[in-house]
Amino acid sequence: xxxxxxxxxxxxxxxxxxxxxxxxxxxxxxxxxxxxxxxxxxxxxxxxxxxxxxxxxxxxxxxxxxxxxxxxxxxxxxxxxxxxxxxxxxxxxxxxxxxxxxxxxxxxxxxxxxxxxxxxxxxxxxxxxxxxxxxxxxxxxxxxxxxxxxxxxxxxxxxxxxxxxxxxxxxxxxxxxxxxxxxxxxxxxxxxxxxxxxxxxxxxxxxxxxxxxxxxxxxxxxxxxxxxxxxxxx
Amino acid sequence: xxxxxxxxxxxxxxxxxxxxxxxxxxxxxxxxxxxxxxxxxxxxxxxxxxxxxxxxxxxxxxxxxxxxxxxxxxxxxxxxxxxxxxxxxxxxxxxxxxxxxxxxxxxxxxxxxxxxxxxxxxxxxxxxxxxxxxxxxxxxxxxxxxxxxxxxxxxxxxxxxxxxxxxxxxxxxxxxxxxxxxxxxxxxxxxxxxxxxxxxxxxxxxxxxxxxxxxxxxxxxxxxxxxxxxxxxxxxxxxxxxxxxxxxxxxxxxxxxxxxxxxxxxxxxxxxxxxxxxxxxxxxxxxxx
Numbered sequence: 001x002x003x004x005x006x007x008x009x010x011x012x013x014x015x016x017x018x019x020x021x022x023x024x025x026x027x028x029x030x031x032x033x034x035x036x037x038x039x040x041x042x043x044x045x046x047x048x049x050x051x052x053x054x055x056x057x058x059x060x061x062x063x064x065x066x067x068x069x070x071x072x073x074x075x076x077x078x079x080x081x082x083x084x085x086x087x088x089x090x091x092x093x094x095x096x097x098x099x100x101x102x103x104x105x106x107x108x109x110x111x112x113x114x115x116x117x118x119x120x121x122x123x124x125x126x127x128x129x130x131x132x133x134x135x136x137x138x139x140x141x142x143x144x145x146x147x148x149x150x151x152x153x154x155x156x157x158x159x160x161x162x163x164x165x166x167x168x169x170x171x172x173x174x175x176x177x178x179x180x181x182x183x184x185x186x187x188x189x190x191x192x193x194x195x196x197x198x199x200x201x202x203x204x205x206x207x208x209x210x211x212x213x214x215x216x217x218x219x220x221x222x223x224x225x226x227x228x229x230x231x232x233x234x
Numbered sequence: 235x236x237x238x239x240x241x242x243x244x245x246x247x248x249x250x251x252x253x254x255x256x257x258x259x260x261x262x263x264x265x266x267x268x269x270x271x272x273x274x275x276x277x278x279x280x281x282x283x284x285x286x287x288x289x290x291x292x293x294x295x296x297x298x299x300x301x302x303x304x305x306x307x308x309x310x311x312x313x314x315x316x317x318x319x320x321x322x323x324x325x326x327x328x329x330x331x332x333x334x335x336x337x338x339x340x341x342x343x344x345x346x347x348x349x350x351x352x353x354x355x356x357x358x359x360x361x362x363x364x365x366x367x368x369x370x371x372x373x374x375x376x377x378x379x380x381x382x383x384x385x386x387x388x389x390x391x392x393x394x395x396x397x398x399x400x401x402x403x404x405x406x407x408x409x410x411x412x413x414x415x416x417x418x419x420x421x422x423x424x425x426x427x428x429x430x431x432x433x434x435x436x437x438x439x440x441x442x443x444x445x446x447x448x449x450x451x452x453x454x455x456x457x458x459x460x461x462x463x464x465x466x467x468x469x470x471x472x473x474x475x476x477x478x479x480x481x482x483x484x485x486x487x488x489x490x491x492x493x494x495x496x497x498x499x500x501x502x503x504x505x506x507x508x509x510x511x512x513x514x515x516x517x518x519x520x521x522x523x
Contacts (some may be wrong), residue, residue, distance in 0.1 A: 054412055074415035083416070090413045094405040103402050107418035152418065 003028045003066075005187050006156060007080075009068075011061045013050045020046040022211045028156070031190045033178075034197035035219065038208035039231060040232075044191045045087050047208070048160045051189075052084040053077035064156075075093070079107055083154035085096055087191075089145040091133040097144055098129040104148035111153025112184050118147040139170035146174070150181065155216045157181070157188045163197065175201060195227060209233050241371050246488030248373070250464075250481030251381030252446065256270060256457055257438040257464035257476045258388055261431035264403045265325060265471050266428040271306065271328045273337040277433060277460030280341055281307050281440025282449050283349055285356055296356040296445050304437040311433030315426040323425070330335060345451035356444035380442045384480070386437055388473050394472070396432070454500075463506040469516030478517065482509075 001028050004027035013021035021043045023054050028034045049055045053074035062070035062105060069077055083104075089098050101118055119126035122143040125159040128136060133144055142162055149157060163171040171194075178201055192198035199205060199219040207215040215222065216228030260274050269275075281303055288299040318337075322329040364375040395401035403424050406414040411421055443449060443457065464483050468475030483502050490501020509517065 052416060073420070074412070075418045075420045076423055078418040086413060086416065090410060092406045092409040092413070094409050095402060099402050102399075103406050103414075103417050103419075106399060106403070125492070148417070 003030075004028060005032075005065065006172050007063045008047075008051070009061055009063070011047075011057060012058060013046050013055050015046075015055075020211050021050065024208075024211075024213055026206060026213070028187055028189060030180075030187055031154075031185045031202070033182055033190065033202045035194070035202035035205040035207060036191045037191060037195050037198050037231065038207060038214075039193070039229075043211040044208055045160055046211075048084055048087075048158050048189070048191060051077075052082060052158060054084075055183060069120055076160040077153060079109075081109060081153070081155040083152045083156070083160040084147035085145050085149045085160060085162060087164065089141045091137075091141055091144055093132065093134045095132050095133060096130050097136065099127070100127075100133050100144050100148050101151050104151035105153075107152050109153040113150045113153050115151070117156060118150060121150075121180060122147060140167060142170075145215075146177075146181075146220070150189060155186060157186055158191075160191045161190065161193065162190075163194060171197070193230065199204065207231055237371065242488040242492040243384055243485055244371060244373060245377065246466070246485030247486070248381045248438075249488065250484030250490035251377075251384030252439065252442055252480070253460045253464045253483050254384045254477040255380075255387055256461040257468075258391060258473060259439070260458075260461045261465045261471070261473065261476050262391060262435070263428060263432050263515065264465075266408050267425050268327065268408075269319065269323065270334070272331060272334040272433075272458070273341060273454075274334075274432075274436065274461060275456070276338045276341040276345075277307070277436050277454075278440040278443060278457055279449055279451060279454040280345065281433075282356065282444035283345055283354070283451075284437075285352055285441045285444055286349075296358065296441055297361075300441055302481075303441060304434050306447065307433040307437035307440075308430040309432075311429040311436075312426040314433075315321070315429035316422060319429065320424050320425055321424045339509030342454065346441040349451065351450055351452070353448040353450045354444070355448040356441065358445040361409060362445065362498045363403050376445060380446070383438060383442065384427055384477065387438060388477050391431075391435070392473050400427065408410070451499035460502070463502065467506060467509050469519035471520040472516075474520045475516060475518035502507060 006028050008024050008026040011021055011024040012019060024047065034046050036047065050057050053072055057070040059068045059071040064080060069080065078220055097104065101115055125143055125147065133141065163175055175197065190198055190202060202219045205216065205219050206213050207227060210229060215226065256278060258476060260271060263271050284306060285296055285299045285303050288294060288302050311497050318333065320480050322333045358376055361376050365372045366375060395404060403419050406417065407419060407421055407424050415421060460483060463474055464479035467482055468479030482505060486505035487498045487502040489497035
């Protein structure tokens with residue numbers, strides 16, 4: 001395997017006195033799509049918040065392109081080329097659709113993604129570019145959230161529960177766009193509760209349970225039962 | 235008789251421009267970072283004294299001194315935010331209140347120490363007494379210039395807020411700090427820029443205030459109240475509303491003074507309380523929470 005793009009080494013994460021992650025070891029290579037599955041409260045979102053810098057960690061616990069980034073702030077990590085599509089979309093309600101996308105691109109990293117490319121990927125957003133982001137449907141809001149992250153031209157895209165609360169047909173259209181997104185060599189970490197969806201788009205997966213990695217492997221390699229056991233802990 | 239009334243209404247409208255300038259910086263800071271700056275009035279007086287020192291040391295006209303006072307105040311604002319105020323910001327609204335209150339005391343006493351309690355005035359020269367005649371009513375050029383400046387300042391802030399990348403950053407951070415940081419925005423820096431902008435407006439307000447009336451180190455608190463009232467009357471988060479709020483306050487004060495000179499300030503407060511009772515969120519609210 002090539003040198004990993006991102007490596008987590010015995011990562012712990014805390015919310016005040018509550019420890020949410022215990023000794024997570026994880027890596028992802030350039031151009032790879034890795035899934036993280038696990039039930040509610042397993043620590044998936046905490047893991048995303050740690051990588052993106054919203055939770056600060058020990059410097060050496062997270063390394064990116066050989067550099068220790070665990071203690072950096074979220075804006076510094078964003079500049080290094082890691083973008084998060086946060087759980088629940090979290091668009092800026094005071095900004096229009098276009099402004100939400102533009103602010104994603106304000107870091108000024110060069111790459112294939114631009115406003116025009118996002119509108120090409122999700123044409124409906126072009127029609128609604130001047131509307132308030134809150135006036136869109138859930139699926140369209142998710143498209144804005146993904147577009148906003150892509151505008152930063154990241155090397156590593158973190159997608160946290162993009163299908164949450166959306167109709168199956170919308171989920172399908174968003175996942176259908178994924179090959180176009182990662183086709184350019186971008187790496188992606190996909191957090192999902194829907195196991196089959198996650199395994200179908202990824203090459204490897206990690207299963208979290210109560211803040212620990214309970215199973216990991218290639219996406220096609222594990223039996224349903226082994227995954228269920230790792231997922232539910234029964 | 236009725237010419238006097240029309241006259242006092244016009245003077246009130248023009249005075250409202252000054253109140254709107256005082257209020258605009260206050261409103262900006264509250265909008266971006268939910269910080270209520272108790273020292274805002276004292277910073278205005280600080281700017282007036284700064285103008286006095288610059289004008290007398292370099293022999294400049296007060297409005298020319300703005301070329302120095304505005305950038306100096308902006309730098310003070312950025313430094314103050316990065317070094318002191320950023321450390322007070324959290325979900326708790328109390329620490330910034332306490333710290334800016336302390337800052338207010340420090341500025342007042344510092345000014346008292348340096349400039350003494352004697353009232354001072356910025357010499358407006360010819361402009362201070364010049365007037366133009368509009369339909370039989372004499373309108374002072376200085377108040378007119380003050381009002382026009384207020385309109386330009388508010389239009390400029392409005393433009394920054396809604397038409398520039400900086401304004402986009404202000405609104406995004408105001409909406410959601412965490413996600414704004416994911417976009418690569420360093421909130422400590424953005425807050426610093428917002429405070430710099432606020433104190434640049436403070437500098438304008440301070441110089442105009444000093445040209446209009448005499449000032450001493452203790453009067454900041456009173457100006458702060460007028461600023462608060464203009465913001466609340468206009469509705470939180472609406473800059474044009476703030477201008478309307480300032481005008482309503484200025485007109486109320488001048489009509490009050492017309493009835494009885496002792497009622498000037500009281501009349502402003504009464505109108506403010508009335509509007510607060512009838513429309514608790516102000517006349518044109520744009521911001522919730």
